[in-house]
Amino acid sequence: MAHHSSTHKWPTADFTRVPYRVFYDADIYRSEADRLFRGPHWNYLCTETEISNPGDYVISYVGETQVVVNRTEDLTIMAFINSCAHRGAQLVRRLRGNTLSHTCAYHQWCYDTKGALLGVPQQRGVKGKGGMPADFDKAKHSLKTLRVETYKGLVFGTFSVATPPLHDYLGPKIREQIDRIFDRPLKLLGYYRQRIPANWKLYLENVKDPYHAGLLHLFHVTFGIYRPTMSGRVFMDETQGHSVLRTADIGEQQADVNTAYAGIDKYRPDYKLQDPSLFDVKPDYPDKVTNMILTIFPNVMLGQVANTFQIRHVRPKGLREFELFWTYFGFADDDNAAVEGKLRQSNFIGPAGYISLEDGEAGRLVQIGVEHREPSDMSVIEMGGRGPIADIDTLSTEVALRGFWKHYAQSMGFAPTGAD
Ligand code: FES
Ligand SMILES: [Fe+2]
Structure with a gap:
């Protein structure tokens, strides 16, 4: 396999620089499909709540590969590539549904929820002629399945036999944060989907990046x-590819706010909401956490913003576009008022969210900006310091980006700096 690694090395050992070509180089993008999405990593697929009953299924993605995740009759979870074992047609065409068998539209080959081939029309031919060879063995023509593991109701898949158990892949610091939110059964509230160029x-x-959050987002700040x-705190797992940003509404001094925003128009104490019920929502946890943004390498984020809880699955659609797939949830024991409150606060997030709208735009701006830079040009990621990559008790930092790029x-297989 030809890889860019023989010719490319990372520009700095402490990952304070990121070559812009990782955002526009087609060879790198192709290599990601092999090394990340087909490599020894767990890919988020869906939540167990979405497929609770036998026959429930959803379509998800591992990289650009469509995958169908099924709840089988014996209540296990199976995932297979959404491509027929006959001539490769897309098998399942609805985003989600319930069925105990999947039939391909093209020649009606039929599979069970585990991906086993059940039926081949005209297998014995018609009027004694044609048909499949006598030794054709349906057992040898199942759909291509993935390894699946779950943690606290989150379903992950991997194509690689080398991927460590999900429990270890997440590590104790990440598991602890997942445990905090998934300490009770979920209630699915809905989805958002958006394309970001x-x-x-x-x-x-x-x-x-907690640095941008207090500067790009007026709503957040005000x-x-x-x-x-x-x-605030930013911390990472052992690989530093996963990270958590947490903010808590504790100990904030008005004088510090005034100093931090002197001359910056993102803090507007004169702004008031016409409808204050947006914030009239009972907290789900007593810990005063206002934001918790957890990312799991390579491409999923689990977030709390005030009382909104979401999973954001970043689904690549080519080098210069991705779909951001939001699964928005509350908790099974939420009463009507709690659900209403969460639905009101869902306006914070999603494609046109009071906060999240700006993040889609930020990505677009960077893509435009870096597209025609010199091949050796790179970004500067020094907020929070250079050198060792370590957890830090401030939001004035970009250290979690450096952890991501290190693990990336x-x-x-980028050669380390100084090697050839
Ligand atoms: S491609 Fe699916 S049955 Fe032929
Ligand atoms: Fe943001």
């Missing part, structure tokens, strides 16, 4: 969901 990794950079003057470079 940017390389998929620009969204990962965005959600790992209405006190997120300010760098709040108590290792996974992609």
Whole structure:
């Protein structure tokens, strides 16, 4: 396999630089399909809540590959590539549904929820002629399945036998944060889907970046969901490819806010909401956390913004575009008022969210900006310091991006700086 790694090395050992070509180089994009999405990594697929009953299924993606995730009759979860074992047609054509067998539209080959081939029309021919060879064995023509594991109701798949168990892949620091949110059964509230004209990794950079959050987002800042003057922490797992940003509304001093935003128009204390019921929502947890943004390498984010809870799946659609697929949830024991409150607050997020709208635009701006830079040009990621990549108790940092790029470079086989 020819890889870019023989010719490309990362420009700095501490990942304070990121070559812009990772956002527009087609060879790198092709290599990601092999090394990340087909490599030893767990890919988020869906939640168990979405496929609770036998026969429930959803279409999801591993990289650009469509995958069907099924709840089988014996209540296990099976995932297979959405491509017929006959001549490769897309098998399942609805985003989600319930069926105990999947029939291909093209020649009606039929499969069970585990991907086993059940029936081939005209297998014995017609009027004694034609048909499949006598030794054709349906057992040898199942759909291509993936390994599947779950953690706290989150379903992941991998194509690689080398991927470690999901529990270990997440690591203790990430599991602890998942445990905090998934301490009770979920209630699915809905989905958002949007297309963003940017390389998929620009969204990962965005959600790992607390620096922008207090500067790009007026709503965040003005209405006190997120300010760098709040108590905040950025931390990573052992690989540093996963990360957590947390802000809590604790100990913020008005004088510090005034200093931080002197001369910056993103903090507008004179702004008031016409409808204050947007914030009249009972907190789900007593810990005063206003934001919790958890990313799992390579491409999923689990988030809390005030009382909204979402999974954001970053689905690449070519080098310069991705679909951002939002699964928006509450909790099974939420009463009507809690659900109403969460639905009101869903206006914070999604394609036109008071906060999230700006993040889609940020990715677009970077893609436009870097597209025609010199091949050796790179970004500058020094907020929070150079050198060792370490957890930090501030929001004035970009260190989680450096952790992501370190793990990315290792996974992609970029040669370390100084090597050849
Ligand atoms: S391609 Fe599916 S049955 Fe022929
Ligand atoms: Fe943002």
